[in-house]
Amino acid sequence: MCGIGGVWGRGPIDGPARVAALFGDALAHRGPDGEGFLAIPRDLALTPCVCGREATTTLPPLRGLLIHRRLSIIDLTTGDQPMGLPTGDVWVAYNGEIYNFKELRKELLALEEAEFRTTSDTEVILRVYRRWGTAGFSRLNGIFAFAIYDARRQQLILARDPVGVKPLYWAADAEGMAFASEVRPLDAAGYVPREVAPERLAQFLFYRFVPAPGTLWLRVCKVTPGHALTFDATGAVVADCDFASPPLPPQALGRSAVGRLLGDRLAEAVQRQLIADVPVGAFLSGGMDSTLVVAAARAHATPQTFAIGFPSTASEPSELEAATQASLALGTAHAHLEISPDDYFRRFPEAVLQVEEPLAEAGMLLLSDLAGLAARHVKTVLTGQGADELLGGYRRHHAIRLSLLLPDLGGAALVRRLGERHELLGRFAQLLGAPRGAPLAAAAFGITTPADVGRAVRGCGADVGQQVIVDGVRAWWAKGDGLDDMGRILYVDVRTSLAEDLLLMGDKTAMAHGLEARVPYLDLEYLRLAESLPGTQRLSLWRRRKWIQHLLARRFLPPRLARRLAGGVFGPLTPKRGFEVPMDRWLRSGFGSGLLEVLTGGQSCLPAYVDQGFLRRVTERYLENRRGHYRTVLALYVLEIWLRARIAGVPVARLPTFHPRRA
Numbered sequence: 001m002c003g004i005g006g007v008w009g010r011g012p013i014d015g016p017a018r019v020a021a022l023f024g025d026a027l028a029h030r031g032p033d034g035e036g037f038l039a040i041p042r043d044l045a046l047t048p049c050v051c052g053r054e055a056t057t058t059l060p061p062l063r064g065l066l067i068h069r070r071l072s073i074i075d076l077t078t079g080d081q082p083m084g085l086p087t088g089d090v091w092v093a094y095n096g097e098i099y100n101f102k103e104l105r106k107e108l109l110a111l112e113e114a115e116f117r118t119t120s121d122t123e124v125i126l127r128v129y130r131r132w133g134t135a136g137f138s139r140l141n142g143i144f145a146f147a148i149y150d151a152r153r154q155q156l157i158l159a160r161d162p163v164g165v166k167p168l169y170w171a172a173d174a175e176g177m178a179f180a181s182e183v184r185p186l187d188a189a190g191y192v193p194r195e196v197a198p199e200r201l202a203q204f205l206f207y208r209f210v211p212a213p214g215t216l217w218l219r220v221c222k223v224t225p226g227h228a229l230t231f232d233a234t235g236a237v238v239a240d241c242d243f244a245s246p247p248l249p250p251q252a253l254g255r256s257a258v259g260r261l262l263g264d265r266l267a268e269a270v271q272r273q274l275i276a277d278v279p280v281g282a283f284l285s286g287g288m289d290s291t292l293v294v295a296a297a298r299a300h301a302t303p304q305t306f307a308i309g310f311p312s313t314a315s316e317p318s319e320l321e322a323a324t325q326a327s328l329a330l331g332t333a334h335a336h337l338e339i340s341p342d343d344y345f346r347r348f349p350e351a352v353l354q355v356e357e358p359l360a361e362a363g364m365l366l367l368s369d370l371a372g373l374a375a376r377h378v379k380t381v382l383t384g385q386g387a388d389e390l391l392g393g394y395r396r397h398h399a400i401r402l403s404l405l406l407p408d409l410g411g412a413a414l415v416r417r418l419g420e421r422h423e424l425l426g427r428f429a430q431l432l433g434a435p436r437g438a439p440l441a442a443a444a445f446g447i448t449t450p451a452d453v454g455r456a457v458r459g460c461g462a463d464v465g466q467q468v469i470v471d472g473v474r475a476w477w478a479k480g481d482g483l484d485d486m487g488r489i490l491y492v493d494v495r496t497s498l499a500e501d502l503l504l505m506g507d508k509t510a511m512a513h514g515l516e517a518r519v520p521y522l523d524l525e526y527l528r529l530a531e532s533l534p535g536t537q538r539l540s541l542w543r544r545r546k547w548i549q550h551l552l553a554r555r556f557l558p559p560r561l562a563r564r565l566a567g568g569v570f571g572p573l574t575p576k577r578g579f580e581v582p583m584d585r586w587l588r589s590g591f592g593s594g595l596l597e598v599l600t601g602g603q604s605c606l607p608a609y610v611d612q613g614f615l616r617r618v619t620e621r622y623l624e625n626r627r628g629h630y631r632t633v634l635a636l637y638v639l640e641i642w643l644r645a646r647i648a649g650v651p652v653a654r655l656p657t658f659h660p661r662r663a
Contacts, residue, residue, distance in 0.1 A: 129150075
């Protein structure tokens with residue numbers, strides 16, 4: 001797990017030593033164990049060379065520069081990057097892990113005479129590309145983002161794993177393009193204008209994240225999950241290869257077969273993701289998903305586990321006790337951290353900037369502090385991310401499932417009015433009024449209409465808002481052709497909401513502390529099997545929520561622990577728990593009129609981008625205790641922090657923070 005970056009394009013690089021320093025320093029937290037640079041001469045007669053930072057001051061004019069910061073997990077002695085083939089015509093800078101690299105290595109050795117020079121997964125990527133081209137990336141089972149320089153074709157290729165676990169950004173101007181694992185080096189090098197794209201702002205207000213390939217910054221893009229972009233010698237995109245395999249045709253299985261086959265795949269996924277030349281830990285919230293991962297890992301090693309939470313109150317018991325009890329039952333060495341609400345509010349803007357893209361996620365700082373705790377003990381952890389999006393574990397998924405059984409009610413006016421006071425009913429109302437197809441998949445995420453959001457964003461408009469919001473999921477909906485509607489919505493969910501929200505947050509908060517976070521539930525073999533189950537089977541209205549996870553619990557967990565997780569705390573009417581932040585309750589009890597002032601007052605940036613009437617209406621209804629607007633208000637608060645810091649340049653010490661009122 002590392003940080004990568006680089007510049008490539010038409011003209012010679014202006015000040016390569018400065019560029020190397022800017023990118024290397026901005027990515028240092030992702031790779032504290034070392035750095036390397038690939039200098040690509042503008043003169044094609046000269047050979048690319050790997051060098052240190054100091055050598056960039058004496059190089060001939062360069063067409064390209066690839067930067068790598070290393071976090072050493074596998075092949076600690078021969079895995080340095082950038083890495084090239086012995087022929088010197090193909091090079092890679094790579095971030096991630098390929099879990100099936102040993103199997104691929106055997107396959108390639110059977111096809112080629114040349115022996116591998118290293119034991120790293122990095123060399124496997126190079127050999128896969130040379131043998132099968134960009135289409136061969138479909139063979140890689142792992143989490144990755146990488147840049148390949150093909151000297152024969154004078155092309156640069158950027159690729160991102162099929163689920164989007166690892167982010168990869170790029171930006172272009174008249175002279176060429178630049179890319180990086182994070183936006184920071186692009187900003188430092190002058191590739192990020194302090195401008196917001198109105199249509200992407202509409203997407204953010206609707207989804208509360210921006211679907212790839214967009215970002216909120218004008219001219220900054222993300223590589224779409226499962227895609228490889230090819231740039232020619234001028235820095236222009238000349239090919240976009242969708243290498244991710246399409247979903248398998250759905251096939252219903254009996255209850256026992258579901259538990260047995262998915263259990264086998266989960267066990268195999270966890271075993272694959274334990275591969276490392278350093279100790280592997282695990283996040284353990286005490287919830288079902290992370291507990292299953294830790295239990296499956298115990299067949300091979302007992303990872304040290306880590307948890308975080310808030311002090312117990314009469315109205316909000318701490319979840320740290322659940323993590324402790326799970327740890328005791330599984331026999332892990334366990335460490336936890338408690339954080340106060342006051343400290344959380346004070347430092348929340350720091351987490352918003354750490355994640356870089358605005359996300360309506362209250363748990364950003366919690367995950368960051370948890371990663372900081374784990375990084376003091378291990379370099380990599382297993383996590384429980386991805387299980388709910390894949391298997392329909394959230395309450396909103398049940399609203400989707402129910403809406404698919406009902407006829408079109410023309411917008412369901414009564415449900416819509418009730419939805420002003422309850423978010424789940426608000427989502428249900430949008431679903432009832434949405435036409436089938438991509439608009440239905442979009443409606444699964446929103447609590448208002450795309451047209452209303454477009455109308456609220458200055459410079460966008462209702463028609464454009466409707467178009468760009470549905471476009472955010474349209475390609476994924478099309479790729480899920482052959483699945484039932486529920487299965488297609490879950491397919492879209494994994495590759496949009498999960499990829500560009502929770503996984504993005506997980507990557508940025510972990511890598512801020514030099515920690516690799518792995519996601520066994522998104523292992524491609526487990527994913528393929530789970531997505532081959534009909535969506536209507538994964539999420540049945542007649543079975544309890546997370547029923548498949550409960551089947552797996554019977555196999556992996558001690559009986560007493562399995563029974564406890566199947567009890568009231570995890571019953572079908574109880575919200576999902578696990579590293580949760582009671583932000584909704586805090587906002588209502590502690591912010592009061594101060595929230596409205598932050599979002600609409602004299603110091604606010606939001607009114608320049610969003611209609612002030614919309615801001616006031618949403619915020620005032622929320623403060624009147626109408627639950628339907630919590631996530632929108634949280635998105636607006638995060639967006640205000642982001643606009644002040646990233647666009648207006650306000651220092652972090654002057655960003656808006658709050659303190660809950662004392663009783």
